[in-house]
Structure formats: C-alpha cells, structure tokens
C-alpha cells in the first residue's frame with residue numbers, strides 16, 4: 001500500500017515552475033530514491049511535504065489523510081520527519097538536546113508542568129524516557145561520543161548524521177533524507193547505506209531519499225523517481241531507471257554542459 | 263561538596279546582609295532592593311530575548327501594568343498583598359500573551375520598533391484610567407503587612423524580594439531545562455527546523471511573551487508597594503532600555519546573566535559616583551578647568567566606558583568572566599602540575 005501519494009503537484013515561484021504536475025507513490029516500508037540534476041525540484045518536494053510551500057495544484061495524501069490541511073508543526077505528529085539539505089541544527093543546544101527537541105511532539109507536558117520541573121514525577125519520567133531514547137538513537141548511528149558537543153564544532157559529515165538522528169528519534173513512519181551523504185567520504189557513505197537499511201528494518205520506517213551519490217542510491221533504493229526541470233521523467237527499479245534513455249539524457253546533458261564549461 | 267558549601271555560605275551572607283550593614287549604608291540596601299526587583303524582570307526578559315530570540319524594548323510597560331494591577335487589587339479592592347502579587351503576574355502574562363500575537367509577524371528591527379510602540383502606548387492608556395492609576399499624578403500604594411510584620415523599611419523589604427527572586431529563579435531554571443525552554447532555543451536558532459520538530463511558532467512565541475510579562479508583572483507588584491508611589495510615567499523607555507542593557511551586559515539567555523547584569527548596572531553609577539567625588543576632592547589638576555569638569559562628570563563617563571569595554575571584550579556578557587577565569591585557573595594548575603611532579607608513563 002502506498003503510504004505517500006502525490007498527484008498533479010505543481011509548485012510555482014513567480015515565473016519558475018519548480019515542480020510540474022508531479023505524480024509519485026511511495027510504498028510503505030520501502031527505501032525510495034528521488035533523484036535528478038541540480039535544480040530539478042527535489043528539495044521543493046520535501047518542502048511541500050513539510051508544508052512550507054503551498055502547491056498551486058495537486059493533492060498530497062499521507063496514510064490516507066490529506067496532508068495539505070495540516071500546519072507545518074503538525075506534520076511530525078502525523079509521522080513524517082525530515083533532514084535538511086543545508087544542515088539546520090539548533091546551534092544553542094548540544095547534540096543530545098537537539099535530539100530532545102526532535103521528540104518534542106512526544107513529550108506531553110505543558111508550560112505549568114515545565115515551570116515546576118523535576119518536582120512533578122511525570123515531568124521527570126517524560127524527560128528520562130526522552131533522554132534514554134536519544135541515547136539509543138545516538139548509539140545506533142554511532143555518534144554517542146558527540147552527545148555533549150555543540151553541533152557547529154563538529155565536522156559536516158557528523159552534523160549530517162546528527163540531523164538524521166534528530167529525525168529518527170521522533171519515531172517517524174516516513175523519514176525524508178535530503179542528501180544525507182553530503183560531506184562524507186566513500187567509506188562513510190557505505191556505512192551510511194548500511195545504517196539506512198538497518199534503520200528501515202529496526203524502526204519499521206519508510207524512507208524517501210534525495211541523494212546525488214549514485215552508488216548510494218542504486219545500492220539501497222528499491223524504487224526510484226527521477227525528476228528534471230520539475231517534471232518526473234522516470235520511475236521504477238534501479239535497473240529500469242538506469243536503462244531509461246530519458247534519464248541517461250538528463251544526466252548526460254548535465255555532463256555535456258559541464259564539459260563545455262571546462 | 264565544597265561547591266555546595268560555598269553556596270550555603272554565600273546564601274547565609276546574603277541573608278545576614280540587611281542585619282549587619284551599618285546605618286550609613288542604607289543607600290546600599292535601597293540600591294540592592296531596586297536591583298533585585300529589576301533582576302526579576304530581567305530574568306523574564308532573558309527568557310524572551312536570550313532564549314526565544316524575540317526582542318522587546320517595551321518591557322517596563324508590563325512592569326508598570328503589574329504595579330497598577332497589584333495596587334488596584336490590594337488598595338482598591340482589598341485583596342491581601344501576598345495574593346495580589348502573583349495575580350498581578352498572571353494578569354500581566356495575559357497582556358503579554360495578547361501582545362505576542364501582533365509580534366508573530368515581525369522579527370528583528372521591526373519587532374524592536376513594535377515593542378517600543380507598546381512600551382510607549384501602555385503607560386498612555388493606563389494614564390486614561392484616572393480613578394485607578396491616578397493619571398500623571400500617580401497613586402500611593404500601601405506598605406504591605408505580612409504575618410503582622412510591616413515591610414516599611416528597605417531592610418525588611420529585602421527579604422520579601424529575596425524570597426520572590428529565589429522562587430522565580432527556580433521556575434526559570436526549570437523552564438529552561440524543560441521541553442518548553444528547548445523549544446524557545448530551537449525556534450530562535452531555526453524556525454524551519456523547529457516547525458519540523460512539531461513546535462508551533464505562534465504557540466511558543468506568545469508563550470515566551472507571556473512568561474516574560476509574568477516576571478515583569480510580579481516585580482511590578484513588589485515595586486509598587488516598595489516605592490509607595492507609582493505613576494504611569496515611571497515605566498517608560500528608560501527602564502526598558504536599562505533592562506535590555508542588563509541582559510546583554512550580564513549574558514544573554516542565562517538566569518545568572520540577568521542577576522549579575524542587574525546588580526552590576528544597579529550599583530555601577532554609585533560606584534563611579536564615589537570615584538568621581540574622590541577625584542574631585544583629591545585636588546589633582548585643581549588649576550585645570552577642563553579636568554575638573556571631567557572629574558565632575560566622570561560618573562557618566564566611567565559608566566559609559568565600562569559598558570563599552572564589557573561589550574567589546576566580553577561579548578558573551580559578564581558571566582563569561584567566570585568561565586574565562588576557570589579556564590585560566592585550570593590551565594595554570596595543569597602547567598604547574600607538569601613542572602612540580604615529573605610523571606612517567608601512565
């Protein structure tokens with residue numbers, strides 16, 4: 001069953017059509033790749049799913065519900081968590097505090113309970129549970145050693161991982177990863193590929209992955225959607241997509257342009 | 263262990279202060295009372311500005327509003343004082359929450375201007391209710407009596423302020439360590455990411471305004487019955503700017519920064535005045551008209567110079583001195599340790 005379904009989604013910025021009549025289905029439990037050359041509209045799709053951008057046309061259904069009727073801050077409660085292409089960690093909070101914020105929608109006490117703090121057993125318990133879960137996820141992603149560090153002092157690859165952890169800790173049903181391998185070397189990327197697969201099985205999530213590293217995409221994705229200039233140009237298994245002439249042309253075209261510039 | 267002991271000794275010293283200070287230092291108690299009430303407002307403002315990143319240049323208005331609510335409850339309606347003070351906080355919080363909504367659409371300079379605007383408007387509006395606030399002539403709130411003790415002297419009032427401060431420090435620390443405090447920092451650092459974590463900007467920004475107005479309202483209530491004279495005109499731009507200076511000077515986002523900043527700025531003018539007077543009396547440059555004038559005005563000059571130095575060299579605020587001192591001490595100790603005890607392989 002499709003957990004996420006976009007149909008006819010169009011996003012315009014003034015004259016630019018960033019996403020053009022996009023139809024896409026993400027099956028529950030899959031690792032689904034969303035690829036395409038720079039400026040194809042991939043991040044814009046993520047921002048539609050986060051409810052930052054209002055599509056001019058089209059519908060988005062998540063888990064049988066009309067996603068477009070929710071506020072940006074309600075999306076994570078439905079079960080969609082995300083990372084950002086340009087890391088958006090909270091600089092004033094340590095790594096584990098960032099993961100505490102990642103669980104914000106699960107921590108259910110209000111302002112007055114917060115004011116009384118540890119005096120209330122239910123606040124103590126909620127905080128303890130959140131801390132334990134944060135540690136579990138940090139350990140799973142192999143970054144527990146950085147728990148007390150402030151994110152801006154960490155290497156870019158580690159920051160990317162912290163963002164991944166912050167999204168995962170919210171117990172999402174669908175996790176959106178925008179270029180998680182950026183800033184990582186080949187062996188770190190290989191490790192990340194394994195982690196994403198293990199995560200999918202262990203936490204029973206669906207993954208929508210935007211990534212320029214083709215070896216990563218081809219090795220772990222079960223389905224791939226290819227975009228170019230806002231349009232979907234191909235859809236299928238990695239083998240099908242790689243053999244698709246339109247895809248080859250889109251990527252070759254990019255290389256030709258780069259070759260001309262060189 | 264030693265740290266706890268230090269805290270206990272420090273607190274005992276603070277408690278004993280009004281008892282042991284001689285008559286001639288009455289002015290010091292008066293300044294301390296004032297500084298600690300301002301510190302309460304600054305703690306709240308630091309949650310709003312330091313943690314949640316929402317600037318306010320009109321915070322004295324909430325203090326004034328709290329002062330008049332507390333006076334109205336106690337002296338017009340006849341509610342017991344100890345009950346009026348927290349109520350004044352809550353009523354101010356509702357006003358702060360309401361004013362948080364127009365602030366939602368604004369940020370940075372625009373928010374600064376808007377808050378400046380309501381800081382100006384609220385005293386004007388209070389002024390219209392002459393039966394309650396006395397208009398520009400003001401009113402005279404009563405001296406509070408608790409458990410048969412009259413809090414008429416600055417020394418007695420010191421304890422009232424201290425108890426309130428301790429409770430409100432505890433609450434502020436709880437909030438900062440909670441999901442609410444983390445949400446404030448999150449929305450300050452990245453509004454997009456905060457929303458993706460389920461933090462509603464409208465809910466938490468207005469909440470930050472409400473909490474900070476609560477602190478201002480409580481302090482205003484104490485202020486009214488300490489000064490025993492209030493007029494809407496007293497809660498204008500001057501105090502708002504003083505509050506803002508305090509949190510920047512002391513350290514943005516921390517409770518200790520607000521307190522240190524309030525004490526520093528509260529006592530600094532008196533300190534520089536003493537220096538200024540002794541310079542004038544020293545007879546140095548007695549024949550130089552120019553230098554005599556510099557000495558005469560050195561009070562303001564010194565205050566200004568010290569403020570500039572702190573902002574230049576301690577951008578994280580005065581509380582950062584403490585951290586810097588500890589780092590310096592640690593490295594010195596380690597260096598000394600290496601020289602004194604030649605260690606082999608561990």
Ligand SMILES: Nc1ncnc2c1ncn2[C@@H]1O[C@H](COP(=O)(O)OP(=O)(O)OP(=O)(O)O)[C@@H](O)[C@H]1O
Nearest residue numbers: 013016018036037038039040041042043044045085
């Ligand atoms: N907020 C915005 N305002 C105006 N134009 C935008 C905005 N966001 C995206 N665009 C434009 O929409 C198009 C698609 O951008 P998008 O960021 O979705 O591409 P992408 O596929 O993620 O590319 P990349 O691989 O470089 O990250 C681009 O032409 C971009 O300039």
Ligand SMILES: [Mg+2]
Nearest residue numbers: 042043044085
């Ligand atoms: Mg992108």
